[in-house]
Amino acid sequence: MTKRAESKYKIDRRLNVNLWGRPKSPLNKREYGPGQHGQRRKKPSDFGLQLMAKQRLKGYYGNIGERQFRRLYEEAARRRGDTGEQLVGLLERRLDAVVYRAKFVPTVFAARQFVNHGHVKVNGKRVNIPSYQVKEGDIVEVKDRSKQLTTVLEAAASNERDVPDYIEADHKGMRAKFVRVPALADVPYPVQMEPHLVVEFYSR
Incomplete structure (x- = not known):
């Protein structure tokens, strides 16, 4: 079994979203990040927004490893049509x-x-x-x-x-x-996913 180095609810707090929409999420009680400075939130840069979008999508599907996730992106980029939609389709398959x-x-x-x-x-x-x-x-x-x-x-x-x-x-x-294979709009994500920002992240 693939080992995770961190609790799934730590992913929620780090990304500041209830990623799976579960009632057990700590964000239901504390809507801020972990640590002493968790309540300080700076406005993220464009890179920060793209990175956060990638982390949300990776985390939602069980914290997929970077190598595997990048391979999925590369497969999506090779296919015809919108790369973000293709990426979501591959993840849902x-x-x-x-x-x-x-x-x-x-x-x-x-x-x-x-x-x-x-x-x-x-x-x-x-x-x-x-x-x-x-x-x-x-x-x-x-x-x-x-x-x-x-x-x-x-x-x-x-x-x-x-x-x-x-x-x-x-x-x-x-x-x-x-x-x-679903389109992005068909997938019942509890939080907004932005695969176009993931595409921008890898296209840099």
């Missing part, structure tokens, strides 16, 4: 993102671990690579032995978030169909 969107697990970090531990099948075959790119029409399902796990049942029954319309989820059978 990640298997751990699809598992999270289908509400099989409560968080994107849990989704990465769930996939890593071999609980997920794609089109009937076990896949344990969180970054695996799901295609339109693919069926993602929880393995039979894992369908009654408490984490899975609680996540499916949770009202904290909804399944987006580009994924068809069947929580009785614990399977989901990836219908289409």
